Amino acid sequence: MIELEEMKKTWDELSAELANQKKLTDAIILKMAHEKSKSSLDKLVRVETMGGMAMAIILVLGIMVFVANGTLDTWQLILCALCSAAIFIFSGILSYDFIEKMKKMNILEDSLEDTKKHYNDFQKAHGLYRKVGAYTVLPTMIFFIPVVLKVFIKMDIFANFSEAKTKLLEVVFFSVLLSVPMLFIMFRYYKKNIKTTSEAIKDAGVE
């Protein structure tokens, strides 16, 4: 007949036996490092994919307006639309490349050499993406704002600049007002997740 006291005695003996056992946990910790980098990378992939989708929607809408409505009726506006589209497509390609580089990273399954290579590729892609992002903010505004004004307010700043000046300033003001905090939040978000990824890579002894 087993009573609680007897169960307790058996448990104590069992615990003493188990205390002698030492299991390796290093492999599990490596798995944790992998999980840590994976979750921060997944967040970046999600944001990038959402950004890519938003860009694709803008492009499709832009093409529809351009082709179907003939709203962009002067060569200056067409040039602005084409330049905007070129910037979006280029950013989209870079974004896709960045996503692919992120997806390739797998600390757990990759060999050390592969992890190192994938991490370097990821860092390079991130550096380029950040640089291009910073350099294209102004050109995007210059090319995209006239298109936005024409499409949404039916105002051609090239045909009647003095009349469109106030609206242009308003759009620029609100763009800056919205984009600065957004860029700040995005920058912090990216910085945090890239830092976590780098830490995980460092934890795995790659750097």
Place this chain on the structure above:
Amino acid sequence: MTTNLMYLKLQTLKKEETFIEKIKENEGLIFKITTIYGSDSEDRKDLYQEIVLQLWRAFEKFKNQSQVSTWIYRVALNTAISRLRKEKRNTETISFREIFDIKADVPDTLLEERTQTLYAHISHLNDIEKAVIFLFLEDKSHTEISGITGLTVSNVGTRMARIKDKLKQKINTEHV
């Protein structure tokens, strides 16, 4: 860079080092929880990893306000119970050989028999009762069990009485 160096570097990182230390100090405890809540050998390994992962996730928030072992008990039991509820697994009686499958020397047969009986009795209890009896067997007072499980002290007492009744019933059935 060799794999050994990789592990060595990993060990030098303070946070990981502290964590590894805590896990190694308490891995017997985690292992015992897996023997109670895991359904088979493979499931126990998975549960062990899951508990370590959950502990890792919670480690940043652990501010030494409670004892490390209390914190580990809490996280490990929560992980085991919620996993069991999520997947609705049935625990089977663990064999003694499975507990010591990584140990070279085989312990005595009398202990083997008693351990099997012990796990067989525990396996008939529900999730919460398993946690309560586990903590009781780990020498925790009702107040400590209450602190770990979130049950009130009086509820712990009630559950202990219920566990005793269940065990008695089980034993009586066996002897009829």
